[in-house]
Each structure stands twice: as structure tokens, then as C-alpha cells.
Amino acid sequence: MERNGDDSILAHEPIADSNGGIAGETTAVLSANLILDNVGEVALALDSDGLLSWRLLEPLRSDRSDCCGIKRSPLVATSIKLADVYAVEFVDHGLIPESNLSNPARCLLSEDSQIYHLVIHGVQTSKCHPCRCILDKYVFSHKDRQICQTWVNLINSRLDKEMQRPKNLLVFVHPKSGKENGRTTWENVSPIFARAKVHTKVIVTERASHAYDVMLAATKEELSQYDGVVAVGGDGFFNEILNGFLSLWHKAPYPPAPADFVQSLGDYGDFSMHNTNERGDEGDSGTCYTGDGSQLLLPKEGFRFGIIPAGSTDAIVICTTGARDPITSALQIVMGKNVPLDITQIVRWRTTAESKVEPCVRYAASFAGYGFYGDVITESEKYRWMGPKRYDYAGTKVFLRHRSYEAEVAVLQVNSEETHPVEGGNQHRHFRAQRGLNKRQKVICRVNCEICTANPAVSSQSKPDSQRGEMGWLSFKGRYLSIGAAIIACRNGRAPDGLVADAHLADGFMHLILIKDCPRAFYLGHLLQLAKRDGDPLNFEFVEHHKETSAFTFRSSGNSSIWNLDGELFQAHQLSAQVFRGLINLFASGPPV
Numbered sequence: 357m358e359r360n361g362d363d364s365i366l367a368h369e370p371i372a373d374s375n376g377g378i379a380g381e382t383t384a385v386l387s388a389n390l391i392l393d394n395v396g397e398v399a400l401a402l403d404s405d406g407l408l409s410w411r412l413l414e415p416l417r418s419d420r421s422d423c424c425g426i427k428r429s430p431l432v433a434t435s436i437k438l439a440d441v442y443a444v445e446f447v448d449h450g451l452i453p454e455s456n457l458s459n460p461a462r463c464l465l466s467e468d469s470q471i472y473h474l475v476i477h478g479v480q481t482s483k484c485h486p487c488r489c490i491l492d493k494y495v496f497s498h499k500d501r502q503i504c505q506t507w508v509n510l511i512n513s514r515l516d517k518e519m520q521r522p523k524n525l526l527v528f529v530h531p532k533s534g535k536e537n538g539r540t541t542w543e544n545v546s547p548i549f550a551r552a553k554v555h556t557k558v559i560v561t562e563r564a565s566h567a568y569d570v571m572l573a574a575t576k577e578e579l580s581q582y583d584g585v586v587a588v589g590g591d592g593f594f595n596e597i598l599n600g601f602l603s604l605w606h607k608a609p610y611p612p613a614p615a616d617f618v619q620s621l622g623d624y625g626d627f628s629m630h631n632t633n634e635r636g637d638e639g640d641s642g643t644c645y646t647g648d649g650s651q652l653l654l655p656k657e658g659f660r661f662g663i664i665p666a667g668s669t670d671a672i673v674i675c676t677t678g679a680r681d682p683i684t685s686a687l688q689i690v691m692g693k694n695v696p697l698d699i700t701q702i703v704r705w706r707t708t709a710e711s712k713v714e715p716c717v718r719y720a721a722s723f724a725g726y727g728f729y730g731d732v733i734t735e736s737e738k739y740r741w742m743g744p745k746r747y748d749y750a751g752t753k754v755f756l757r758h759r760s761y762e763a764e765v766a767v768l769q770v771n772s773e774e775t776h777p778v779e780g781g782n783q784h785r786h787f788r789a790q791r792g793l794n795k796r797q798k799v800i801c802r803v804n805c806e807i808c809t810a811n812p813a814v815s816s817q818s819k820p821d822s823q824r825g826e827m828g829w830l831s832f833k834g835r836y837l838s839i840g841a842a843i844i845a846c847r848n849g850r851a852p853d854g855l856v857a858d859a860h861l862a863d864g865f866m867h868l869i870l871i872k873d874c875p876r877a878f879y880l881g882h883l884l885q886l887a888k889r890d891g892d893p894l895n896f897e898f899v900e901h902h903k904e905t906s907a908f909t910f911r912s913s914g915n916s917s918i919w920n921l922d923g924e925l926f927q928a929h930q931l932s933a934q935v936f937r938g939l940i941n942l943f944a945s946g947p948p949v
């Protein structure tokens with residue numbers, strides 16, 4: 357034990373528990389007496405389990421602990437886990453109000469002494485909104501610079517070592533996103549990155565496709581400097597960044613399709629063909645292999661994506677953090693949270709009824725929709741100046757129009773129960789059976805979801821095609837108000853539980869929702885259920901819900917060919933789609949518990 361003059365101890369000693377005994381195996385890595393702002397003199401200790409705790413040495417002066425007869429709690433908190441610390445700072449000047457000090461503390465910091473501060477920035481869960489993270493701060497002070505500096509260095513080295521936190525990020529800011537507050541959103545959260553010493557290269561976009569072009573042009577050498585890419589904007593903006601990245605770094609065969617669909621493509625019917633992937637030749641460091649014969653090459657191991665919500669819908673952020681809150685997202689990014697996310701690859705074969713076959717690959721992270729969804733996005737583009745309200749206005753207009761569209765859809769049915777009985781082959785049925793849930797009871801995706809974290813090595817998605825347990829194609833032809841593929845639940849301000857409440861972030865499946873032509877009043881019933889918490893929007897005769905779908909194909913029988921991919925317009929008369937399980941990782945903690 358080293359004694360440091362005045363009562364401050366830099367020690368390697370066991371920590372005493374609240375009864376004065378020695379607490380289990382836990383040993384103090386460092387301890388010292390410091391002044392805690394607004395509290396007084398405390399004994400601060402960091403233990404080997406990463407718990408930073410403090411104990412008041414002297415009761416507060418009576419005039420501060422007893423106000424108008426109400427006893428005040430001298431210490432609101434007495435500890436914080438390093439896992440909940442996002443930054444620590446050393447500040448070499450500043451004053452502590454004299455009234456905050458107890459008598460021994462006033463002696464510890466004599467009048468003429470320079471004061472140094474150790475500022476611990478932590479994260480707390482909001483009591484009103486349990487999914488939201490709020491900022492927490494503790495300022496400890498001492499007249500000995502070395503003591504404060506030692507604490508800062510030690511905590512920083514522990515944060516560096518123990519957690520997968522990013523150090524360098526590429527940040528795209530969409531200034532016109534949502535209510536045109538993308539730039540302000542970034543300005544509000546950027547101090548969190550600065551405090552956490554996460555370097556950011558910020559690009560404020562000047563036009564649509566700017567971020568896509570930057571991602572597409574970035575070399576492996578450039579991208580490997582970063583631990584990830586962050587989008588400050590909406591779902592459409594994130595989709596642009598994702599597409600710029602995956603179109604170069606993901607290599608995959610085209611989605612499977614029924615024989616007649618393949619035949620209709622003539623010479624392009626060779627589905628073993630892979631997307632061109634220029635980055636694939638730049639060495640294999642950080643390579644991450646996925647199932648289904650697809651390959652994702654990462655510029656750097658652990659490379660992830662982040663979203664700070666500033667858009668009109670922000671469904672991806674709501675589904676992956678549980679909140680639509682820039683501070684929560686920023687904190688989850690700097691703290692290196694990680695959640696895998698399914699991504700759907702969509703191949704457009706024909707743009708319009710007259711077009712020749714020309715494959716074009718796109719990716720979606722949340723949703724792909726046709727009919728009503730395509731019309732709303734087309735209509736809403738005319739009213740971009742309205743901001744997020746444009747969706748309500750356009751939605752009402754399209755609803756009143758009540759158009760239906762003739763189309764052919766084929767859905768790949770997966771019967772993993774037959775090929776992979778129990779051991780994760782069909783996670784959904786397995787977990788349902790384990791919990792005694794009936795068919796209609798939903799298994800909601802939560803933080804550390806057992807379905808999403810089931811070993812991908814035994815899931816149907818990672819098996820070669822011959823073992824995937826596909827039951828074959830189910831084909832439908834008819835008039836539909838809408839066709840939608842939900843990759844995640846798609847929760848948003850207008851649909852609190854999402855289109856599919858029990859969709860999972862990384863189970864390797866999409867939910868295909870076919871809404872057959874029906875009277876307007878019936879469709880209104882579906883939309884009203886969608887807008888309700890605990891609603892049941894899919895429990896209607898005119899709604900066909902195909903769960904556990906890993907691929908589907910679509911052919912328009914008429915002239916309309918407008919799709920909506922993550923809120924972005926995409927023209928496709930004939931397309932095929934397949935989902936890749938947990939293809940990317942997001943800096944997010946996952947949906948709420």
C-alpha cells in the first residue's frame with residue numbers, strides 16, 4: 357500500500373464490504389480519497405470486477421443535509437460499473453463551491469491550492485422511458501494532479517481493453533433529413549463522441565446519393581481506418597449507405613426462384629452467377645463468411661454500422677434500440693454495443709413491363725413493399741417540404757384512391773422441422789414449444805433474443821441449399837392492395853408495434869404480407885389496427901401472412917412497378933428477393949427487454 361501524504365491512498369488492497377469485512381475475491385485496483393462535487397469527501401475505489409464505488413467519509417454539514425425539516429440523501433449514487441462509463445476526462449482547473457465541502461475536505465483542499473478534476477461520464481436508464489439512455493456525470497477533485505491523472509489513465513486503459521468500443525468512425529450527416537434537423541442532431545450528440553475520444557470524420561451530404569457514391573468509391577485502405585460508418589438521418593439515408601457498402605463488399609448468388617420465373621429471364625437464368633465484388637480481390641483480412649454461399653468481406657474486423665435518428669420514420673433505430681432518441685443511439689455507438697441484423701437482397705430483373713431483362717441488385721434492412729406502400733412513397737415525394745407530415749397526407753390520399761394491382765407472387769416455404777428437428781433447425785417452433793406458447797401467441801424479439809442468437813451453424817440459413825429444408829414454392833396470382841416484406845418489426849410513430857410485432861432482427865426470415873383486394877372499410881380496419889398498440893393488423897381474412905419466408909419472387913401483371921425499399925422509391929416490374937441472416941452488425945443494444 358502506498359500512502360500519499362494526506363490520506364489519499366494509491367493501493368492494491370481488498371475492498372471492505374458494507375459490514376466492514378473483506379468482500380469476497382474482489383480486490384481494489386485503485387483507491388483514494390477525493391472530493392465528490394456536491395457531496396463532499398469520499399473514498400473512491402475501483403475493484404477488479406470493474407466497479408467504481410465511493411463511500412462518504414464525513415457526513416454532510418447539517419445545513420446541507422437537512423432542508424426545511426426534510427432529510428436529504430447525502431449520496432444519490434454510490435457506484436457505477438465501468439461498463440456504464442462512456443468517457444473519463446481530466447480537467448486541470450475549476451472551483452468546487454465551498455459550501456459543498458465538509459470540514460475535512462476543506463482541509464484537504466487548502467485555499468491556495470490548485471484543484472484538478474476527474475470527470476466520470478456514465479450512462480443511466482431513464483426512469484420514465486426505460487429504453488432511453490440518459491447522461492450521468494460525477495466530478496471528483498483533488499489538489500494532487502498525479503492522483504487525478506492516475507485515475508483517468510487507469511479508467512481509460514480499462515475502457516480500451518475490456519470493451520469493443522469504436523475509436524474512429526465515418527459519419528454521414530443528412531442535413532435535410534426529417535424536419536431538416538440532421539445537422540442540429542449531429543451537433544447535439546457530437547460532444548458525446550468527443551468526450552469518449554472517438555474520432556469522427558464527418559461528411560455532410562450535399563445531394564441525394566452523395567453518401568452512396570462515397571461508400572462506393574472508398575477503397576479498402578480508406579475504410580479500414582474506421583471501426584464503422586454512422587448515418588445521421590432516416591431509414592432511406594441508411595439504406596443508401598448500406599447499398600453503397602454491400603454492392604461492393606457482399607458477394608452472393610441471385611435469390612432462388614421457381615422454374616417458370618427463371619425461364620422467363622432467358623439467358624439470365626444462370627442463378628449461380630455472383631454479383632461482381634471488386635473489393636473481394638483486395639485481400640481477405642476481416643473476412644466474414646455468411647451462409648447460403650454468400651460472402652461478406654469486411655474492411656476491418658468488427659466493422660459495424662450505426663444510425664442516429666433524424667428522419668421521418670426511423671423504424672430501424674426504434675427496432676434496434678427501443679427508442680427514437682439521438683442521445684441513446686450516440687451512447688450505444690460509443691459504448692460499442694452490437695446487434696446483428698438480417699438484410700434482404702432484392703434483384704430487379706425488369707424495371708417496367710417493356711424493359712429487357714437486366715439484373716440490378718439492391719439491399720433493404722427493414723421493409724420492401726409494393727402497391728399501397730409504393731404509392732404512398734411516390735405521392736409523399738411531391739410533398740417533401742411538409743416534412744414527416746407528408747406521409748400522413750400522402751397516405752390519406754392513396755387510401756382514398758383505393759387502388760389494387762394484379763401480380764404474381766411465389767413464396768419459398770421453409771420446413772426446417774423436417775430437416776433439422778429441434779436442434780435450432782426451426783428456432784421459432786422450438787422456442788414456442790419450450791415456453792408452451794400456442795400458435796397465435798407471439799415470441800417478441802428482445803435484447804439477447806434466443807431466436808436471433810441461436811447458433812447460426814445449426815440454423816436453416818447456414819445450411820447448403822440441398823439441406824435447407826425448403827418445402828418448395830407456393831404461388832399466388834391475384835389483385836392486391838399491397839404486398840409487403842417485413843425484415844424486422846418496422847415499429848414507428850404511426851405503428852407502435854410495427855407491421856409484424858413478432859418479426860426478429862436476425863432470425864434469417866422475412867414476413868411476407870399479401871393484402872388482397874377488399875372493400876375500403878376493411879382495409880381501414882387493418883390500418884386502424886396497425887396504428888394501435890397491441891393491435892392485430894394481420895388477423896383479417898383478406899390478409900395473407902407468410903412467416904418464415906427466406907425468399908420470394910414478384911411479377912406485376914399490369915403496368916405499375918413501384919416498390920418502396922426502406923422508404924425509398926424503387927421501380928421494379930419483376931424481382932426476386934432473399935434474406936441473409938445477420939449479414940451486418942449495428943452499434944445498438946437490441947430491442948427493449
Ligand SMILES: Nc1ncnc2c1ncn2[C@@H]1O[C@H](COP(=O)(O)OP(=O)(O)OP(=O)(O)O)[C@@H](O)[C@H]1O
Pocket residue numbers: 530531532533534535561562563564565566588589590591592593594596666667668669670671922923924
Ligand atoms: N443533402 C441532401 N439533399 C437532398 N437529399 C438528400 C441529401 N442527402 C441525402 N439525401 C437523400 O434523402 C433521402 C431521404 O433521406 P432520409 O431517409 O434521411 O429522410 P426521411 O425520408 O425524412 O426519413 P425516413 O427515411 O426515416 O422516412 C435519402 O435517400 C438520400 O438519398
